[in-house]
């Protein structure tokens with residue numbers, strides 16, 4: 598196995614990363630057709646999260662939704678002391694995809710404008726931070742989203758060892774898209790490797 602940091606000889610290889618990364622690997626011999634189709638075809642979510650910090654909390658407690666592009670807005674600092682607070686826009690689907698194409702400052706300005714309109718804020722934001730997983734080369738999306746037809750076509754090939762190469766991560770868990778699934782997949786692969794001796 599050759600990486601940017603050197604060459605390694607190993608009994609097994611565990612690819613515990615998003616399929617977006619696996620798609621860029623040069624793998625010889627070629628993967629079996631069903632596995633190749635699954636690795637390259639599996640859907641990924643488009644969540645973009647944009648947080649904006651405000652000097653005062655001029656909004657009611659709770660979760661808010663809007664027909665605007667911010668989609669879902671909540672306060673992750675709800676339980677924290679202090680005068681300032683943060684509102685978070687959690688944006689997915691086509692909206693998340695669209696926000697991922699924008700530069701970060703533009704996303705923050707857009708989210709701040711929508712939060713201002715939603716809650717009637719008479720404040721200037723202190724700052725913000727936005728992350729679009731769909732635009733991150735190491736992630737390629739927020740988490741696996743099996744699209745129609747992909748459970749029957751891709752589920753099994755992604756969960757079987759290919760010789761001594763194993764996939765791990767939330768995308769091959771029993772319950773995909775969650776931390777628990779990522780850990781479960783690691784245990785599954787470790788058990789498989791130990792059993793192989």
Ligand SMILES: Cc1cc2nc3c(=O)[nH]c(=O)nc-3n(C[C@H](O)[C@H](O)[C@H](O)COP(=O)(O)OP(=O)(O)OC[C@H]3O[C@@H](n4cnc5c(N)ncnc54)[C@H](O)[C@@H]3O)c2cc1C
Nearest residue numbers: 613614615618644730735739740766767774775776777779
């Ligand atoms: C917006 C959002 C909200 C979420 N909310 C929740 C939640 O509330 N509860 C929950 O349980 N889960 C949630 N998740 C999902 C959870 O974050 C994932 O299921 C979990 O992180 C997946 O773990 P993983 O180990 O499969 O992959 P990752 O956490 O993606 O780990 C893979 C690692 O591989 C590294 N990597 C990739 N390419 C390379 C390379 N070429 N070389 C070296 N390293 C590489 C990456 O940097 C990364 O550290 C959320 C995810 C997102 C995006």
